Each structure stands twice: as C-alpha cells, then as structure tokens.
Amino acid sequence: MINNLLIQSDNVCGLRYLLSNGFKGKVDLVYIDPPYATGGNFTVSEGRATTISNTKKGEIAYTDTLKGTDFIAFLQERVILLRDLLSDCGSIYLHIDYKVGHYVKVMMDNVFGIENFRNDIARIKCNPKNFDRTGYGNIKDLILFYTKSTNPIWNEPRKKYSEKDLSTLFPKRDKNGRRYTTVPIHAPGETENGKSAQPFNGMLPPVGRHWRTDVETMEQWDKEGLIEWSSKGNPRKIIYADEREGMRVQDIWEYKDPQYPRYPTEKNAEMLDLIIKTSSNESSIVLDCFCGSGTTLKSAQIQRRRWVGIDKSDLAIKVAKEKMNEIKNDLFSQRAEYDFLYLE
16 A cells, blocks of 8 residues: 655656656546746745745745746656656646646647547636736636546546526426426437337437437336427427536636635645546545645545645645645544655
C-alpha cells in the first residue's frame, strides 16, 4: 500500500523520485494548476494572498517569470514525467490561462496524442469586470482534459436539476403531480429487417425512420402507462423527472475562486471534488505536483483517495499542512495521515 505523500521539492526532482520509487504507472488522476506565464510575483502579505509584480511588499509564494518557448519547455518537461506516472486508465487535467492555453494544447497533443484529448473546459472564475481595455472582459480560464488511453476511469458526473431546469425540461405533470416530459420512440434511418421495423400497436415507424427499441419493450411501456399518445395517435415515451439522476455535466463550469484565499491562485474546492469523483476511484492515487494551498490533496483525502502533493514553496507546504490538519475524523472523512519528504 502506497502512503499519502507530501514532498517539498522542485517538481521535476519530486516526479523523478516517484518514478524511481514504485509510482510509475500507478497514478490514476493528475490535476495541475501551474504558473500561467504572467511575468509577475505572487505574494502573501498580512495573511492575505495577492498578486503583485516587481515589489518587495509581502512574502513571495512563487514567481511566474518564464514566458514564451521557455515556459512551454518548462511545462513539457513536467508533463512527460506525469504521463509516465499515469496508469493506463489515468487522466490529466491541466488548468491554464486563456492567453497561453492554445500553445499548451499543442504541446499536450504531442505528449498524449490528439486522440486522447477529451475536453477544453471553460471555467468561469470570477464576476464580470469593468476594466477599461480594448477587448472583451475576461471571466474565464480553461482546463485541458486528456486521458492516457481510450479506456479511462469515468464515473459519469451529474448535476442536480434546479427549479428552472425542472420547469423547462419537464414541463408536464401527470394526475399525481409528477413532472415529466416525452421523447420520440423513433429515430432517423430505415431498417428493412429486424425488430426495429416491425409494427407497434398496428402502426409502422414513419417513413425514413425506425423504432428506437424492439416492439416487445414498447408494448411493455404501453402496459405500464409510459407511452403518451397524441391526439393524432403518435406515441412518445414518458420520462419522469424524479427518475433521472440529474443533468449531464457540460464543458462550461462556474466555479469561482475563493474570495479570500490563503495562498495565491487557490482554486475552488467543489471543482476539485467534481474532477476527483469523475476521474478516479476510492483506490486511486491522485497527484498534484503544483499543489500550492493543498486544495487537491484535501479533496482527495475527503473523497477517500490516496494522494501525492509536490511544491517547493515554504508557504505552500505550510498552508497545505494546515488544510490537511483541518480534516475531521468522522463518518464522512478520515484525518489525513501522510509522509513528508524534503528533497534537495
């Protein structure tokens, strides 16, 4: 059993340590939020995280001065090591700024293969800004989602329906007040033979279409009152809202950054919960080699995953330890136990 591990080190050194010590091909999920090539220093002053360039005020948490091809080369070296650590069913989520994201995607396509690119997720990070600038206001960054292979861990995420969603998607009510909608039971394309071309209740599918399922199933639906017949005699399948798990999660996420972060660029914990639940299992190892405030590690711990965090910043390690110590030992979570390693 591999223990949870917090490493203070340059992440190249830390990743190479992991590759040499039993982690190769063992990591199921990587989430990283690296520097964004902003050219500034990220500081903590009087207990509050700020972004300040070219100033001596506050303690520097980390610097973000690499730009252009130097930045891409910096990131690529680390991504290649992360690929080698990923299991065959592993996934990587790379969180990056919109200004450099497209260059990073080309690099990620080369490392993981364009066939393993899954999503360019737009993450709404803040409220609209009214800065005076030539160009539209920026309220988003992006997350590049790749898998190691075509058979990754995938626990289908669902979003609960809001009241507005329910009234829009399930506008009808039955005699008991249950919300529902109806969907066609035929689909485009004709079939000459087979069960999808047979008559149902004395009628054939419309011209150019076929039944979505076999006639026996549709007859059973009709017996159970799950077919609604229109005034013109057209059948539609009834779908009840209370039998659905929720909406499928799409590729625009609204997870705003914490208003008062303890560490610069600290990310939304609910967003990390979603990623970890979707792309890992309870037996999985989750890795963040730019772990910063430790949000990924805390989420992994609460979701009963094993985890590895790497960061070279003294402040990052301090805040990450504080976050792990905040986890209570109860029915829903276990207090974090981990090894700490300092690498020169």
